[in-house]
Amino acid sequence: MSKEQVIGALEQALGSENVISKKEDLVTFSFDATPDMPNPLPDVVVTPSTTEEVVKVVKIAHENKTPLYPRGSGTNLSGGTIPLEGGIVLSTLKMDKILESDPDNLVAVVQPGVIIQELNNEVAPHGLIYPPDPGTVATATMGGSVSECSGGLRGLKYGVTKHYVMGLEVVMADGQVARFGGKTVKNVTAYDLVKLFTGAEGTLGIITEITVRLIPAPEARTAMLATFDSLEDAGNAIRGIIASKVIPATLEIMDQVTIKTVENFSKIGLPTDKRAVLLIEVDGIPEVVENEAEKVVKVVTENKGELKKAKDDKEREGLWAARRAALPALAQLKPTTVLEDATVPRSKITEMLMFLEEIAEKYNLDIGTFGHAGDGNLHPTILTDVRNKEEMERVHKAVDEIFKKALELGGTLSGEHGIGMAKSKFLEWELGESGMDVLKKIKNALDPEGILNPGKMVSK
């Protein structure tokens, strides 16, 4: 079939109100939140409301070997939803029903277009939370965050998305519908295919229903802000906190460039002469929280840090304001913000931070680094301007070196953003030839025509 015929078939299958093909509208589906990417137009966008409608779309794509790109809110940072080879964008935004919240089993069942925050709002009256909280919690869809396996600020204690996905319904590349996992805590039936499709970035199937685990909301929390004169002291404090058997819900770091930028931006009284700031929050049962906070104070003081402890929610907001302002403050310095998420073992945080300072100097770039120190997931943020070709070349070289170093230190290319288009060229550095071979075999087995989100993660 020609492109026009494919569009006609889609209109017949879903109704023309669910098929978008005007150029002006297609432009708005040519991009996501990833900077420095090509923005090709798709040929058509479809907005199914049910699994049956997704099956119809997949069958049309399958018969015509038309590329098919699942898309939620398009807020990812890996180029994961860019329609690289034209074809069909499948928007899940009309599949936005919370199908079930089941406090007895501590689970919820949702369609992929549900916004993460909406799920949290739904389960809050039961005293429950869905812990993964990426920065895009108010905008990203459940389908997108499961497909990218997003993380967030609570990763150290609560893990990331994959630790909460218990069951999936997936439409396979040939239009078959398969279900894996379910509501039981224990499930060792067959391969763990729930994990396979979680973080698969839409390259192996289209997720149409998600069963997630919920946990009781922590009763109490205490936030603390610690400042340090040296990166080594900050690094030792991070190690010390964990060594004293405290697992904070949040253990965030900001480097001096970020501290200065945040202070300049929002004047909240951060000491700009300090080399590092840690935001630490412990949560749980009130008695435990108190005890853990005391241990944190002790460790910070032993490591020559100055510490402020929030006495109430208002003071807590004040401490968090610094961390929340990190990205906005950096982003306003220059037009383009290249936000990476190379991740290293926690014990190598100091080394990585020092390396990032060297790289900034070597390539004469503005790099502010903040991130989730507790889980080793740093966000070196390069501030640049895509219109400056010469500088962009230096940015690309710096990014290459950052990934090399992260791997050298025993880390990984991506802690929480995914591979997509942005990091696929580095994949072999981490997986090696044999790892790439396994990846390709899985891809070819499940999507032999290569129609599902082509150009992302692994080529055919």
Add this chain to the structure above:
Amino acid sequence: MSYLKQYPEIENELVKCMKCGNCQAVCPLYKETKSEGAVARGKVKLAEAVLNGKLECTDELAKIFETCLTCKACAANCPCGVQPDKIVLAARTKLVKERGLPFIKNMIFKGLSNPNLFKTGMAMGAMTQGLFLKANDKGMSPRYPVSGLELRRVLPKLADRPFLSTAPDVNKADNPKKKVAFFTGCTTNFIYPQVGDALLKVMKHNDVEVVIPKEQHCCGVPVLLHGDADTATQMARSHVDIFSNLDVDAIITVCGTCGESFSKHYPELLQDDKTYAEKANKLAEKTYDFAQFLVDVLPIDKEILKTVNKTVTYHVPCHIGRGMNAAQQQIELITSIPGIKYNPLKQPDRCCGGAGSFSLTHYELSYKVLKHKLTDIKASAADMLVTGCGSCRMQLTDGISQEELPQAVRHTVEVLAEAY
């Protein structure tokens, strides 16, 4: 050169956007449509495509850029400090330059820019409104389908006598502490003259002399928001002439959009005009929403306020809150009145969906946005809804009538006037 005169100038605003999509979380139209074209990020992408010559100024593109309430919620939530309302204005201006105005809009804007013609038209309207609108206990409803008017829509009755035709030019105070010029705006002049009366009463009790230049006319923002920057510039010049000649401490408005015309839009429209730029800036510096003037500049004596026994809630008009930054002052005035019980709305600053003529041209979508506000108003259990903008008041009154809610709708200054 202003981005309203030279479209490429908007590039500086476009490049700031990192496409993170945070605007999706707060855009009232995105919430209803889930369409990237409705939200700021999508519009930035489209504005870029126009700039790079990848998109023509088509009807389809015009429709997309019409789909914006200019509520500025995106700007307030943008981590990169992008002002998408500027981008929408630039694109609408470019679209009008390339394609011209639709005939009907052209006629209306020519009317708005000609004060005498507009006044005559509105006077005719006040006399003849009964021919095509029927009065009921809620207001007026169309008698028969009129282009762009839903039959069920409840519209306010036009005032029998416009405020400007009855109010004295000079309103002396006994011991004048300050002297201000009052820019009434169209809704106060033609629909809610009682708002103007209330303002005069409040100012008199606070020893402020009020002059009302009678040559004033529409502020021009409705014209600007539809992309007719040239006509809006003429209207800006006219008002700069009228108000620059007055020896006053401040210019006072009772509508956020009117306030912004003096404080933001005139300086932007006239920035490249040697004879007007400085005058416009001077006026901008002394333009205040009445609540800002009373709370921050004067400040008023709260001790003399009399008791008003009412339970009220307050809707923050977008251009009062995110536009003029005057919401806190309005709420402070209301809550300073003894006897007033204030029940805040769940989301006080969420747009009501009115956005001037948007509620006429996109009634269904506009009403969907309004529905959220009505739910919150109902939950507030207040017996009066207070707001600081005539355009929001029209929209809210329609919704309250449609849903048969009990709340009366009043302007902040009317409530304050009751306390004297």
